[in-house]
Amino acid sequence: MKDGNSLNKGSAGEKVALEELLKRGLVFLGSNVRIGHKEIDLIMDGSNAIHFIEVKSCFDSGNCGFGGPFSPLFRVDRTKRLRLLKAADSYLKSRKILKDAVFDIVLVNFDAGGKPCIEVIEDAFNAVTG
Secondary structure (H helix, E strand, O other): OOOHHHHHHHHHHHHHHHHHHHHOOOEEEEEEEEEOOEEEEEEEEOOOEEEEEEEEEEEOOOOOOOOOOOOHHHHOOHHHHHHHHHHHHHHHHHOOOOOEEEEEEEEEEEOOOOOEEEEEEEEEEOOOOO
16 A cells, blocks of 8 residues: 555656646546556557556655666566556456557656656557566
């Protein structure tokens, strides 16, 4: 279970991520979408695919930078990817959506002054696992 600080960090990061994705032309479909016991941070509609977005936020901890050990690619491990894949599959099937699924990761790193630095990794992983 997340503590209050983690929830605040997460919601702040998700808000910034959503604003960035809207600027890029994606259409908002939902946030914190629960599918069974799985949750998808953001779901966006692109012209050719539905984007399932995992948002990772941090506050200038000195080691959460984009290239460091806590970069988004390292923080979304195999187990997390499999959960997202299953959740996305359930979401698309339950709504009879025929578009492809794309899995993006957004890292939002707030500096000491609260200004966000954003990195969007499009198509960070795909349905080919293993």
